[in-house]
């Protein structure tokens with residue numbers, strides 16, 4: 001297993017990789033859509049976004065097509081492709097009647113006895129093996145598929161859900177309108193915080209099944225408590241609305257205005273503190289790692305944020321919502337009312 | 353040095369045992385400042401209905417109050433404090449500990465589910481400048497006792513019980 005530091009470094013690396021040329025195609029696509037219509041960008045696991053990585057394998061050229069079946073059978077038995085099973089074994093050439101190329105095995109396997117003892121047969125059947133770069137991983141998105149087949153034919157099973165997320169049409173117009181309304185409320189709270197010289201960040205928790213606002217808050221980390229981030233306060237207000245809660249808030253408490261409510265989940269065991277199960281969070285700025293993990297603990301369903309933060313844990317420095325090893329994952333969308341959210345930080349010295 | 357750690361860890365285990373009796377995940381902690389304990393905490397997730405009410409957060413709140421009463425600056429106190437905790441802080445708490453600016457954390461056993469000081473990710477040492485300074489960690493102090501407590505807790509969970517009645521596994 002990778003240790004924690006490596007995981008972090010990897011996250012950063014991939015982020016850097018995202019700027020390389022092959023990946024710009026995706027980015028450009030999203031940017032175009034962003035300009036024409038408001039587009040909620042899903043923050044997906046890096047496996048869906050990474051450019052195609054390659055690995056070297058040994059390939060032979062098949063001199064006569066009539067030998068294909070025999071060679072294919074022999075190679076499949078002696079050198080199963082195992083973790084390269086997404087690769088098609090044979091690559092045909094674009095020009096008709098040109099020789100076929102066939103994968104023998106990976107370089108690691110080529111160190112073994114089987115390869116050394118390989119009876120390639122007469123020179124007339126196969127060429128000498130040579131190295132070719134092929135895609136290391138199965139393609140998970142159409143973009144990756146199109147990139148992968150530039151190297152070598154691969155099989156591709158499109159994930160409909162991921163494809164829909166990437167299409168830019170995942171949410172209906174009505175849904176997007178609703179989301180904007182909730183984010184607007186978070187922006188209002190952030191403005192209020194700004195007027196009080198607090199960190200201009202606002203948060204709102206909504207039950208999407210009823211469209212009801214459950215809790216709303218703004219940041220207060222520079223007040224009496226350094227952990228009073230908007231998200232942490234919002235989660236605690238949820239707990240308070242159900243008879244719990246860990247923090248007492250000062251007179252600004254009025255502002256948070258939590259409706260006193262019964263559990264709408266039909267779950268009468270109120271001792272379960274997974275209060276955010278099935279709920280959405282709207283927050284003007286990308287949460288830090290503490291808040292992102294607090295949302296894992298609270299079992300939030302989806303998070304929508306406006307602007308990114310320097311050390312943000314939901315896309316910028318980390319993707320904690322899809323972190324392997326954790327027992328809960330949630331969906332994240334960024335860029336909701338991004339301009340309004342960015343504007344909150346204008347003339348603000350604390351750029352978090 | 354080891355003996356000093358054991359001395360403070362003993363205290364945190366008493367808190368963890370208390371949490372266990374109350375049906376909470378058995379984690380306890382203590383902030384040590386100028387050779388004395390200034391605040392302790394145990395898990396209070398069920399009590400507060402807030403899944404974030406981990407022992408460390410409870411203790412941080414108490415240190416803030418303690419500083420408030422004495423008129424001390426909390427940043428100064430945290431900087432010169434060490435946190436002793438029975439289990440490796442989770443990712444959330446590790447983030448919290450960086451933001452309050454603690455310099456040393458000593459813990460018992462690893463936290464395989466949520467660990468933020470190496471087990472899942474390394475928040476304590478990660479390149480996250482806006483979160484504050486990184487902090488130093490010493491793990492593996494009285495590990496067996498910490499592990500045993502967690503085992504006792506999970507053993508107490510009756511797997512035949514309906515999901516909603518089962519204890520919360522939150523640290």
Ligand SMILES: [Zn+2]
Pocket residue numbers: 229231287288289290291292
């Ligand atoms: Zn935060």
Ligand SMILES: [Zn+2]
Pocket residue numbers: 406407408441442443444445446523
């Ligand atoms: Zn924790």
